[in-house]
Amino acid sequence: MLRLDYDQNTFSLVLSSINYDYPSNVLFSWKLDGFYNEWSRPGTANLIRYTNLSPGKYTLHIRAVSKEEQQLVFEERELRIVIARPLWLSFWAILGYVVFVLSIFIIIFRILNLKKQKKISDEKTSFFINTAHDIRTPLTLIKAPLEELFEKETFTDRGKKRMRVALRNVDVLLRLTTNLINFERTDVYSSELFVAPYDLNTYLQDICDIFRSYAAFKHLDFTCDCNVEEGLKVWFDKEKMDSILKNLLSNAMKYTPEYGAVGVSVQETKDTWRLEVKDTGIGIASKEHNKLFKMHFRGANAINSKIVGSGIGLMLARKLIRLHGGKIEVRSVEQQGTTVRIVFPKSKEHFHKFTEVAPNWDISGDGQIEAAGLVQTEGNPEVASDSALPRILVVEDNDELRTYLMDSLSDIYQVRACCDGKEAQGVVKEYGPDLVVSDIMMPGMRGDELCMMMKSDMETSHIPVLLLTALGDEQNILEGLQVGADDYVTKPFNLKILRARITNLLANRALLREKFASLSMDADLSKESVEVNCLNALDWKFISGVRKHVENNLDNSDFTVDSLCSLQNMSRSSFYNKLKALTGQAPADYIRLIRLNRAAELLKEGGRSVSEVAEMTGFCDGKYFREVFKKHFKVSPSKYGKEEPAGRDIE
Numbered sequence: 001m002l003r004l005d006y007d008q009n010t011f012s013l014v015l016s017s018i019n020y021d022y023p024s025n026v027l028f029s030w031k032l033d034g035f036y037n038e039w040s041r042p043g044t045a046n047l048i049r050y051t052n053l054s055p056g057k058y059t060l061h062i063r064a065v066s067k068e069e070q071q072l073v074f075e076e077r078e079l080r081i082v083i084a085r086p087l088w089l090s091f092w093a094i095l096g097y098v099v100f101v102l103s104i105f106i107i108i109f110r111i112l113n114l115k116k117q118k119k120i121s122d123e124k125t126s127f128f129i130n131t132a133h134d135i136r137t138p139l140t141l142i143k144a145p146l147e148e149l150f151e152k153e154t155f156t157d158r159g160k161k162r163m164r165v166a167l168r169n170v171d172v173l174l175r176l177t178t179n180l181i182n183f184e185r186t187d188v189y190s191s192e193l194f195v196a197p198y199d200l201n202t203y204l205q206d207i208c209d210i211f212r213s214y215a216a217f218k219h220l221d222f223t224c225d226c227n228v229e230e231g232l233k234v235w236f237d238k239e240k241m242d243s244i245l246k247n248l249l250s251n252a253m254k255y256t257p258e259y260g261a262v263g264v265s266v267q268e269t270k271d272t273w274r275l276e277v278k279d280t281g282i283g284i285a286s287k288e289h290n291k292l293f294k295m296h297f298r299g300a301n302a303i304n305s306k307i308v309g310s311g312i313g314l315m316l317a318r319k320l321i322r323l324h325g326g327k328i329e330v331r332s333v334e335q336q337g338t339t340v341r342i343v344f345p346k347s348k349e350h351f352h353k354f355t356e357v358a359p360n361w362d363i364s365g366d367g368q369i370e371a372a373g374l375v376q377t378e379g380n381p382e383v384a385s386d387s388a389l390p391r392i393l394v395v396e397d398n399d400e401l402r403t404y405l406m407d408s409l410s411d412i413y414q415v416r417a418c419c420d421g422k423e424a425q426g427v428v429k430e431y432g433p434d435l436v437v438s439d440i441m442m443p444g445m446r447g448d449e450l451c452m453m454m455k456s457d458m459e460t461s462h463i464p465v466l467l468l469t470a471l472g473d474e475q476n477i478l479e480g481l482q483v484g485a486d487d488y489v490t491k492p493f494n495l496k497i498l499r500a501r502i503t504n505l506l507a508n509r510a511l512l513r514e515k516f517a518s519l520s521m522d523a524d525l526s527k528e529s530v531e532v533n534c535l536n537a538l539d540w541k542f543i544s545g546v547r548k549h550v551e552n553n554l555d556n557s558d559f560t561v562d563s564l565c566s567l568q569n570m571s572r573s574s575f576y577n578k579l580k581a582l583t584g585q586a587p588a589d590y591i592r593l594i595r596l597n598r599a600a601e602l603l604k605e606g607g608r609s610v611s612e613v614a615e616m617t618g619f620c621d622g623k624y625f626r627e628v629f630k631k632h633f634k635v636s637p638s639k640y641g642k643e644e645p646a647g648r649d650i651e
Contacts, residue, residue, distance in 0.1 A: 421445025
C-alpha cells in the first residue's frame with residue numbers, strides 16, 4: 001500500500017519485468033481502479049504518471065504480457081494507493097461546515113422572526129398611540145367647555161359639586177389615556193369567559209337605551225326589535241357581550257349620515273339566538289370585504305369621510321364572538337348600508353372554557369360612544385370684522401374641536417380654520433396669519449411637517465406655530481420643538497392656558513418687531529447675535545440682508561422698494577408681508593428709517609452741510625429731507641448736531 005498526503009497527488013512509477021531472457025519481448029499494460037477502470041493499450045513504455053488525483057482510495061493493476069502473443073500474461077501485480085484528504089475536507093471539518101450552515105440558517109430565521117415580532121409590536125404601539133389621540137380629542141371637547149362654564153356661569157352648590165365630579169373624572173380619563181399610550185398589548189380581552197344567564201329582551205333594551213340619545217342627536221331612525229319569547233334566558237359573558245354590541249352599534253351610527261336608519265333585531269331558533277344590526281350608512285366596497293377583520297383596517301370611504309376610528313372594533317368583536325362559540329357574517333354595499341349578523345348558542349355547554357358567575361344586571365355602559373362627540377356644531381362662528389385684530393389660523397382635523405376653537409378664539413382674534421396640513425400649506429401664505437395653532441396627528445400632512453415647511457420658507461418663517469396634540473411626553477415635546485415649533489400644548493387643554501400661550505407668543509413677536517424696527521446702523525448682525533437675540537435665524541438673515549442692501553445703496557436716490565425686492569429675490573407682496581410682520585413697518589418707511597438714522601449719525605459727526613448729508617443718504621430733495629427728519633427726530637437737521645434733543649428716537 002502506498003500512502004500519500006493530499007499535496008502528493010502527482011506521482012510516477014517505473015515498471016520492470018523479471019523476464020531476463022527476452023526483455024524486449026515484454027509489454028506493459030495497467031489500469032487505476034477509482035480513476036479509470038479500462039486497461040491501457042500494451043506497450044514498451046514502463047513509466048506510469050498520474051497528476052492531480054483527488055483524495056481517496058485507488059487500486060493500480062499492472063500486467064506484463066508477451067509481445068508476440070498479447071493474450072499471454074507473464075505476470076500481474078496490484079498496488080493500493082491512498083491519497084489522504086486535507087484537513088478542511090476531513091469528516092470533522094465537513095461536520096463543522098454542516099453545523100455552521102445550520103447555525104446560520106437558524107440565526108437568520110430567528111432574526112427574521114424577531115423583526116416580524118418587532119413589526120407587530122410597533123403596530124400595536126402605534127395603534128394605542130392613535131387610540132389615545134382619538135380619545136383625547138373628545139376629552140378636550142368635554143373638559144374645556146366644562147371649565148369655561150364653571151368659571152363663567154353661576155351654579156348652585158349642588159351644581160358646583162357635580163361639575164367638580166365631572167372635571168375630576170375627565171382628569172381620570174386623561175390619566176388612563178396616558179397609560180394607554182404606554183401600553184404595549186392589544187390583546188386586552190382575556191380568553192376566559194365568566195358566563196351567567198340573562199334575560200335577552202331586557203338586556204338588549206338596556207343596551208339600546210344607551211344609544212338612543214346619540215341617535216336622536218344625529219336624527220337617526222333607531223329601532224330595536226326583540227322577536228323572542230318573553231323571559232328567554234341565554235348564557236354569555238356580560239362584559240364581553242357589552243363590548244360586542246357597543247362596537248357594532250357605535251360603528252353603525254358613526255358611519256350612518258343624519259336622517260338615516262339603524263335597526264337592531266333578535267330572533268331565536270331551537271339552540272341558538274341571532275342578532276342583526278342593519279344600517280343605511282356609507283357601507284364598504286366589495287373589494288375590501290376580505291380585509292374586514294384585519295387589524296387596523298378601515299375602509300377607504302371611512303377614511304375619506306374624516307370620521308375618526310381605530311380600525312380594531314370588528315377584529316376584537318369577532319374574537320369575542322368566537323369565544324362565545326358564535327359566528328359573525330357581514331354583508332355590505334357601498335353607499336347603501338351594512339348588515340352584521342351574529343349567531344350565538346343559547347346554553348353554556350357550547351363554551352369551551354368558562355366560569356359560571358352570578359348575573360349582574362348593571363349595564364356597565366356610561367353612554368360614552370366611540371367617536372360620538374355630542375357637542376353640537378353650529379357652523380363656522382362669525383369672524384370678527386375688525387381687521388386690526390391678530391389673525392389666527394387653526395389647523396385641526398376633528399370637526400368639533402376645530403369649531404370649538406374657532407368659537408372660543410373669535411371674540412378676541414380673527415380666526416380661520418383648515419382641516420389638515422395640506423390645506424393649511426396653501427392658505428398660510430394667502431391669509432398671512434399672525435399665529436398658527438395646529439394639531440400634530442392629522443391625515444395627509446402632519447402638524448410637525450407643516451411647521452417644518454413654514455420655518456424653512458423665507459415667506460412664512462416668522463409666523464409662530466403652536467402645536468396642539470395628545471402626545472405629551474418629553475420626547476414628543478422635544479421633537480416638536482426641534483422642528484421649529486414656538487410652543488407645545490397637550491390635549492385635553494385648559495382654554496385659559498391656551499389663550500395665555502397665544503397671547504404670550506403674539507407679545508413676544510411684537511417685542512421682536514420693535515427690535516428689528518429700531519436697529520441702529522452699527523447693530524451686531526453676527527451669527528452669535530442671531531442665536532442669542534432671535535427666535536428664527538432665517539428671519540434675522542432676512543432683516544440683515546435688507547439692511548445690507550439699503551446701506552449699500554444709501555446715496556442712490558433711485559433705489560426703490562422694487563429694487564430691494566429684486567435683490568431679495570422676492571415678489572413685492574411677499575416682501576411687504578414679511579417685512580411688515582417682522583418690523584411693523586411698510587418697506588418704504590423702513591428704507592426711509594435706515595436713511596434717517598444714517599443721516600443723524602453723519603450730522604452728529606459734523607463737518608458736512610445738511611444738503612451734503614441729504615445727498616449722501618439718498619434724499620434728492622433737501623426740503624423733503626428736512627421735513628421727514630424733523631418729523632422723526634423732533635428737531636431740524638441743522639440743530640441736530642449742536643444739541644442733544646430730548647426723546648430723540650435713535651440708538
